[in-house]
Amino acid sequence: MAGGSVFECKEYLFKVLVIGELGVGKTSIIKRYVHQLFSQHYRATIGVDFALKVINWDSKTLVRLQLWDIAGQERFGNMTRVYYKEAVGAFVVFDVTRGSTFEAVSKWKHDLDSKVKLANGNPIPSVLLANKCDQKKDSSNNTALMDNFCKETGFLGWFETSAKDNINVDEAARFLVESILANDKGLPYEESNGERIKLDQETVAAESKSGCC
């Protein structure tokens, strides 16, 4: 851990959403990225809210990335606002072996843009992940098509990923974080929001006056 440059180290906490159809590998990607694990066998995403990845971005920057998985409700597409609020980036995942999951991408993107915006009203940066590329049957090259699709749909870019073989997961995350950081620098954060209070167990224990994050 590069804890040396305490004086100049800037810490960021970013909430990033991971969305897409059932079974496209959202949880696998998160697990691969956060825990360096891949497991073919899991059912649904029970009891997991988000996973945290701490990145020593550079000597002056520490990024804490909260990756929010969608929970049981995903199948019917009714996410609470709790899920979307204050997210600063998103991955939309589809499964290259199932065309229907790609068709749903625009719907997910539209849903995303309608439910969360940056403080300045712009859509949050999002990256498209073509997952399970290790299982891709045809080796046809759709790069141009995909680039065009991303442009039209408003994705920053796309990556062929495999949570199983650990392909491009880190790269995609790096690409998204770069863009989030660029946004963050461009926008003076709304400081007027003042102090917010978190209620948590520690607050109870300490009974401190306020436990702002």
Added chain:
Amino acid sequence: MAAEELPSEFDVVILGTGLAESVVAAAFSRVGQRVLHLDRRSYYAANWASFTFNSLLTWIQQHHEEPQPEELHDWSSLLEEGEELIYLSNTDSTSVRNLQVFCFTSEEGEEAEAQSPDAPNTTEEVSAGDAVKETSETESADSKYEETNQKPEEEEEEEQASQTEGEEPEADQPTPTAAQSQSEPTKKKISYAQLVKEGRRFNIDLVSKLLYSRGSLVDLLIKSNVSRYAEFKNVTRILTYRHGQVEQVPCSRADVFASRQLSVVEKRKLMRYLTSCVEETEEQRAYNGRPYLEFLCDQQLGNNLQHFLLHSIAMVTEDTPTEEGLASTRHFLRCLGRYGNTPFLFPVYGLGEIPQCFCRMCAVFGGIYCLRHSVTCLLVEKETNRCKAVIDSRGQRISCSHFVVEDGFVGADRKRLATPTRFLSRAVLITDGSILPSNSDQQVSMITVPPVAAGCPTVKMVELCPSTMTCMPGTHLVHLTCQSVGSAFEDLSPVVTRMFRTPQSHDQEKNPSVLWCLYFNMADGSEVKGHDLPSNVFVTFGPDGALSHEHAVSQAELIFKKILPEEDFCPPAPNPEDIIYDGENTSTGGEEEQSLQTEE
């Protein structure tokens, strides 16, 4: 997102996503029960919902439309031997009524476009694009807007209002000098078009409540870790309305000492009273059953203090019995200082967040959510009088062991109506400033307004600032609530006219102007009514008029305890940062489960 078929078996099916239902859902899901949580509406939180400005307009419009009588399907073909059907109500048109909307700001927005008062970093291009999109989404709501003014003379007044505004020089000429449009708050009124354009910055709650910092909802949020989904703001001051003036109520020790309205003698008396009333005394018991006001009178505190103690601290009426008045005073005092200078918290993004936080927790533990999806009828086993299954709005038979339903979905034929439903009167105002300006423009205020005339109700008012993320910069959002005597407009407009500037108010130059307001009545959920329903069907009731959330939380806990008396109610969910995934072997095959462990 696919229109997939639902699983056909659950432990608990819950209809309605209000606070009580959502807490029930989280509680069951958390202890491993299979939960299906449905709502007929297209949004979460039922009558507890909060809306952006534009979605509120849509909601208003929906309530003006005649409810479409859905054709009643005959599902008797799905009946099995020894079963019968109970149909649920297919409209929820009864819980909200008397909607009236007034717009006191200019409707046209072309000039306003040039002079957006906030977001200097928003580029013109982007905002224009946004406006177009939002308008198209709510086109229907806007076009129906005129119809929402019910009485013709009010419509006239409204036009007058826009005209008078138009005559003001600063409203007419768009002269956006840099200084005007940025740091300095401009005098220019925010137009209706701006409200629509910045609509997403509003989160307008249908209910108006606060969280007592030591109330049961705060305790539950902390205990269950559902609190991780929410952030709060302190209510920064308690105000009251007296002799035509808004005054700050000193309630903490620091406030009392700092107060400039109180004399030294009053300060001493108030401190002595607040210290002494914490303990129950013989003297207090002697007043049991007699009005708290009488008790206060006999303490010889003087009119000032008496008013503060009765209306703002105990928040009771003049005829409330002493023991009740003292109990609420003590609760108020206990809640002071835990998080801030007042006993209250307000959730960032509005109260509508809270039910959704519980829904998220339910979903995280496997609960399935469908909006725009209802239950049309229950299948009841005649012999045992238990509900075995429900039939959803798509005609699917879903079996369940228990069914929880919001009162609004229960047909009138199943209700044992003793008295006509009571209502709450609500008003929501978007204003252009605080009711009591201070050196900070980010105050969150709780205001108690005693009856303005004999026979009028006591009004509770909450004023929210933009940092609560419930209104756009340059505005405040004001919620008024009281037990209804007449319609919401009849009950609350006299208070609005006195305390704010509207075309109806006179000599109120210094008061903040009302830009837009909505009045409506909502059924009072505190009236728990009996139902003729099977024993494993549980009915929940919507928001009540109290400031606290005790009613909803206690309903939820009661239902949970009835069904699962042995289980813990909302035990803490593991902290996501403590969860470690088991690296399973891929060879196990068969039934795969993701196993989770929590670190110490």
